[in-house]
Each structure stands twice: as structure tokens, then as C-alpha cells.
Amino acid sequence: MRVNGDTGFEDMKKDLSNILKKPLYVGNRQINTRLFLAPMAGVGHIAFRELVSTYGGYGLLFSEMCSAKALPHENRNTSPVFRWRDEELANLVCQIFGPDPQTMTRAAKRVEKEGFFGIDINFGCSVSAICRKGCGAALLKDPNLAVSIVSAVRKAVSIPVFVKFRTGWQDDPGPAVEIAKRFEDAGADALCFHPRVAPDRRSRPPRWEYIGMVKQAVCVPVFGNGNVFDSEDCLKMIKTTGCDGVSIGRIAIASPWVFKVWSEGFAPGPDIYKACAMNMAGLLEKYYDPDRAFKLFKKFAIYFAANFVFGHSIYKKLCKADDMSGIKENIYKIFEKTPEVASRPNMNMFVS
Ligand SMILES: Cc1cc2nc3c(=O)[nH]c(=O)nc-3n(C[C@H](O)[C@H](O)[C@H](O)COP(=O)(O)O)c2cc1C
16 A cells, blocks of 8 residues: 655655646636546535535536436425535536437526536436436437437537446447547537446446547547546546546545545545534535435445445444434544544445
8 A cells, every 4th residue: 555655655646636737628618627526416416515615626516417307497495406506606517317409408508597617418327217218328329319419408508518428338348439429529528438338337347448448539528437546546547548537426425525635635634534524414404404414414424434444334323313413423422533544445335
């Protein structure tokens, strides 16, 4: 394991920070840090994003996926997912899923009107409830329809259009490379690529070499995604694939300060865990009713607990409560003394 103070490790961290802090254009807009929060349903909500923003160090935050069908009628004060703080709009991309160009353009227009940095089209989700409706990764089975969605959204808005997609339905990079070119021709400003097949979710490792193939095939920026869990992974993904930046999911839930660590060299102290968990609890209570706050804390806690050597037991202890006040009492007790931190997050807790 590499440790702080080891010269090679310090050089590697500086190298990574220099790369991540190199500005980049996506469409007509500049991004100052090439490290993004990946879209995550149930965890990338307004409260979590406020928590991440207290640390900073990211370029863009992606929202949870929002139904394009529902989005035009959503009330931002009551919607569980289509919800934001005005202060975050300049760095916030709204992800939408839907089955056809008309539904997606209606949603995209509202996203633009509300002032988001950009829009992200979800062709990555392989959850059966989404695919059954002909949305998410299901659209990769019908490339013409997927491309027509990108093209229609492109014509409907002038904000940057991102496309999030995965390898497809078979372990072959050919179709992904082909469709990447077609997304670019249809007007996508950037691609976020997750090199896994559907319906294989997060259990098997992603094939990073496919990210390199997609990058080679297009001129627009390509952001790599999948199993980046520490600074060395992040640098390795960039260097081995040539991708323009990295989108991180689960490690960001576990350590919402990770953006600042990798892009700005922030060195967190042991108190960060207790402060972070308390802050998350408070922010969930600020934005959601008590029942929902409680459910959402438990979703967060599974990834957060993966930081610790005895993650499963910490998770159980954290969530052994009937409501949020029980959760807060647990946080105080568990983090009176910081539990032993694992050198890498507990992968068994990261598979979902
Ligand atoms: C709890 C959870 C919810 C997710 N929801 C979405 C989603 O709404 N839209 C999407 O495109 N991907 C979603 N993903 C996939 C992530 O964006 C990302 O591609 C995946 O976690 C791999 O990145 P990682 O290895 O950095 O976690 C989700 C992942 C997790 C763990």
C-alpha cells in the first residue's frame, strides 16, 4: 500500500491533481475540474450534493436519474428527485431517462429553462424496471432510436448534452465504439462511458480498455467511469485509456470529500467521519420528511460504512434505530472514537 509522505506517492498525487485541474470545454461551457459525481438514484439527491459541496473539489455534479415523462410537471419543492439548490446549478447536470425523442425533448427544455449546466441522457441504467419501459440501457438495443433521442435533445436545447452509456448487451466493444461515433454525429457534447455489459451490474469488473477504444473513436470529451476507488485508480484510468476526465460513483458516497483530496490534495483528519455522518443526517432532515430522511440515510450508510474494517457491523449499528434521532445517537456513540479505517473500501458492501 502507498502511504502519505512516500515521495513516489506524493508525486503521483500532484500529477493527478494537475491533470484534474486542467480546464476543459464541454460544448460551449468550461469545466474547471475533470472529476464528476456520477448520477446515482437514491443517493445523489439534493441533500447529498449539498454535503459534497461543503468539501468541493469537483467539476460537475450529476443528479439522480429523473423520469423525462414526469419532469415537465414536477414541482421542485416537493419532487423527490427533480430538486436542487440555486447555488449548485452552475455545476449541476440533470440526468433524464425516457423512451422516445418527444418525451426527452420536453424534459430537456425544462432542464434548460431552470438553468442547469447541462443535460445527461441515460442509456446506462440496466435495472429491469427501467429497461422494461424501453428506457436506459434498453435503448442500446435500438441504436437508431437512441441516436434519434440524442439528435432531438441536441436540437431542442443549447446547453451541453452528455450521454451516459455502457458497453451494451454483449461483451464486445464494437457496438459501443460504433454508437459513440453516432452520438457524436448526433450532437452530443461529451460521453460518459461505463464499460460493463447489461444486465451485469456492478459485480464484475469494468473493462477499462474499452474506454480507450471509445476515446479513440470520437473528438468530443470522454469521461471514464467504473471501479475508481482511490487516487491511483483515477490516475491509472486517465493514463491507460486517455479519457478526458473521470466520473465517480460509490467512492464519492463513501467519502464525499474525495473530490477535494484528489483534485486539491486535501488531507482529511480522523474527525471527518463523524462530522460527515452528522452533516448527512441533518441535511436529509432539512430536505425530506422524517420517514424519507430515515430511508435515505440507510442507503447512504451502506456505502459510508464500507470505509471501515468492520463495515458490516458498523452499518448494522448505525442503522439500528427507528428514526433519525436514533440514527444521530448511534453516530455519536459509534464515532466517539473513529473505528479502524480500511485501506480500500469493503468491496462486498459496494456491490448492489
Ligand atoms: C446506488 C446507485 C444508483 C445509481 N443510479 C444511477 C442513475 O440514476 N443513473 C445512471 O446513469 N447510473 C446510475 N448508477 C451507476 C453509476 O452512475 C456508476 O455508473 C456506477 O456506480 C459505476 O461507477 P463507480 O464504480 O464509480 O461506482 C447508480 C449506481 C449506484 C451505486
